[in-house]
Amino acid sequence: MRVPTGVAETIDRAASLARSRGWTIAKVDRNAGILEATETSLFFRFKDDVVVRVRADPKGGGSLVDMRSISRVGGSDVGMNAQRIRGFLADLQAQDESRM
Numbered sequence: 001m002r003v004p005t006g007v008a009e010t011i012d013r014a015a016s017l018a019r020s021r022g023w024t025i026a027k028v029d030r031n032a033g034i035l036e037a038t039e040t041s042l043f044f045r046f047k048d049d050v051v052v053r054v055r056a057d058p059k060g061g062g063s064l065v066d067m068r069s070i071s072r073v074g075g076s077d078v079g080m081n082a083q084r085i086r087g088f089l090a091d092l093q094a095q096d097e098s099r100m
Contacts, residue, residue, distance in 0.1 A: 001089050003096055004062040007033045010054045010092075014065070017091055023050065033063075039084065047072045048081060052088075065092065 033054035069081040
């Protein structure tokens, strides 16, 4: 996903969004453009690891964001990781749209 903000600002916004969702932040590296976090499900207390990577857009004027999410246990996540990624990226993008 493309965003109009620089790497450090985008990582800061992603970290803030992750905290607002109750995720446990393991690492935030503004220079490397990496955010690592864990989300724990409410009912079964399953832990899913999340990584957000932000890099400068080679075309200039913003950043490229990609994300992955993986469950620590089980053979199937019944689509929760994909849902988490879509929701998180949509909310991150909505922040940009609300700033315009």
